[in-house]
Amino acid sequence: MSRYNPKEIEARWQETWERLGTFRVAEDPSREKYYVLEMFPYPSGRIHMGHVRNYTLGDVVARYKRARGYNVLHPMGWDAFGMPAENAAIERKVHPAKWTHENIDTMRSGLKSMGLSYDWSREIATCDPAYYRHEQKIFLDFLAKDLAYRRESWVNWDPVDETVLANEQVIDGRGWRSGAVVVKRRLPQWALRITAYADDLADSLARLGRWPERVRLMQENWIGRSQGLRMFFDLKDRADRLEVFTTRHDTIFGATFCAISPHHPLAEELAAGDAGLAAFIAECNALGTSEEVIERAEKKGYKTPLVALHPFIEGKQLPVFVASFVLMEYGSGAVFGCPGHDQRDLDFSRKYGLPVFPVIAPVGAGADFSIGDTAYLGDGVAINSDFLDGKTVAEAKEEVARRTEAAGSGEPTVTYRLRDWGVSRQRYWGCPIPVIHCPDCGIVPVPEDQLPVILPDDVDLEAPGNPLDRHPTWKHVGCPACGKAAERETDTFDTFVESSWYFARFACAGSDEPLDKAAVAYWLPVDQYIGGIEHAILHLLYSRFFCRALRDCGYIDFDEPFTGLLTQGMVCHQTYVDGDGNLLFPEQVTRRDDGALVHAETGAPVTAGRSEKMSKSRKNVVDPEAIIGAYGADTARLFMLSDSPPERDLDWTDTGVEGAWRYLNRLWRMVSEPAVALPGAGAARPASLGPAAEAAHRAIHKTIAATTGDLERFHFNRAVARVRELCNVLTALSDDDAGAGWVLREGLETVLRLIAPMTPHVAEELWRALGHETMLADVAWPDADPALLTDDIVVVAVQVNGKKRSTLELVRDAAEDVAEAAALADPAVARAIGNKPVRRVIVVPNRIVNVVV
């Protein structure tokens, strides 16, 4: 048998699987299904190590579940709309569609070289009208159900590029491309009513038992449910009232002012007749939205002529400010300020000379309790608060809520941080929003028989503004209702819309309907979803929302898309810096004989920086295709699995890759040049086994049991370790042991079956080499013989006062007094006890004996 040549065998097995359609699947109600999905990639160019890790993890799960007899759906596609395609168009003068499709072709062949068990017949690209036409249909259904609506919302506007910017495109308050100062601007936008499901999205997190706790917490915080009180303050000399939201109504007697958002309708009304206020609001709008800006921003206010009347103190008047820090989007866009018990209100009050006094005092505080520079946020009892005095915070809240509701001036209410999802983007490379604006009829949905609304090919992406809006003809259409000249909506969807339902489309990729009910009912929900933690909030929350919305539109019968979730860590690599502080690529660095790192060409000294996420800008990337070319996909896959648990960050190291490569070569030799002559495939078990052979036989079955458990729990690194351990046992077998050949064959076959999900090509090849005609991908997972999992003799540790002093070999399940007697008879134990009297002996069967003296 020739040497291990991954290039040759990997190509051959990939071709075989494809030719035989090994991983093509169809609905089969007689078999239990299992749907494994990895987050589909954005086709940015070439595959990177993050992809290799993500898709290796998914492939192990898919191949393992397949061996366990499940009907496994394991599809792949492309999240193909998005800004990088437009940027490439501008920078390289290539059409976004061409750029995207070329990238898809490159990445598809990259993924195919990894030997992933995808059903490629289900491949989808979201930029394909065959995909997005269904998304348009779904949007129309949402529209009909009032789950989609149009609203005015504030956006980051780049006045030079005449475009809306995402928050991450605003850098230090300026547009990332134009450098122009970004302003806030109100535009009509399409939104999806995710808040309609806020309670259910929060409550149902508890049902997602196979999701990481961390992700559930992040979602819970993002939804940000908070219980509070909606209160109406009468306004002096006005008929209308001011609505505020508070969670600290216990502090109502400490209220000294009210503050409204610069975007509050009252602020806008007043600004019409007050140039100073109008200027103040403009100033607030000019402020950027980045964290840093907000952090440093002063709490500014503008005093209006409005006066609010305290609901419980007759005649007490509260000035009303327009304040920069009050958000229109949260609560009612108005608050009452209580400086004693809110730090921001306190800072504001000091700045504008408003009175400060406490209304809650910590239990046991003296009568002189007062507020300095720090607001008191803790628990306590009400003071200076009339009918609340002496009540605890909780009691006071209850009392205020009761009286407010009785007076008809408010009620307990729940608010959320979660906002409705704005889905309009002023971009070309996205799914067109299928509506028409008619001067007479208003908004008219595009009739279904006119779907899809297809993106025009001929666009000018370089001029400022929205390319679809600027297109000479595309947007001009007749109104479907009245026939008069009308205009298409020129915004496209946020690309998160495509990824919010693709997992369901995979169940019925060719269907004429958006979703085929029977196919979706069979395959969904996704049993195991695998991807990066960076999608912990938006993508996963949007998908959960979409499921509920699709359910309410009659498409599906479930509401949680992903039963299990695994969030994998990043692939990291050392960074290298030369003497001048320049970053170097790993291939520019070499290790001299004395161990020092030097520049490969110049020999100049190089320092290794810390390990960071692989990224082009840090120059610490390793190209997967180069690794696969040099070592093969199996080595790359094995290394990805063996060194770190999947959810933790993984350090890419050359020595680690070498280790994986060496192991596969060793496995190859163990089969091609077995140390003990092997009987033929399927040979009967010898009548008796020598002691070492018997021990190895047991080790084989223990490894099956342990590895199976590890794979079930996604402990891939442990699974690899156990298989390697078994190989070490098998290596020690020799001709001296009766039945060694038979056990070695059993061991090698077991190793191949256990490792096949991880390194499928070499496993198939060696399976053939062992004389099998079957394809390993079609061979069932091995079963462990329960009789071989426990030993008759167990090693029990003996402690004296909790310190290990000796070990004993005892018969399994020996009686406690037998174990105790054996322990006390042990010389090392006796020495440790000395002449002290034994006070107590604790026996944990088959594990430990602890002698207390």
Next chain:
RNA sequence: GCGGGCGUGGCGGAACCGGUAGACGCAGCGGACUUAAAAUCCGCUGGCCUCACGGCCUUGGGGGUUCGAAUCCCUCCGCCCGCACCA
């Protein structure tokens, strides 16, 4: 500020429910094979004391619970992540 996580040899990491800490791998050291090198194979490898037998120490620091703690509790230190003017 709020929320969460992590800390184990030179390194990545094992250790199930509180029961023999350091599996497996990497690196290192020694040996075999070889004219030599690579590859491969065998052995050793947490620290300290000891010629040795053996002993002591050790899971970020300190304290506690327990017969027994990497694991549970308190506290401090360090690192990482998420959210962030949320009323």
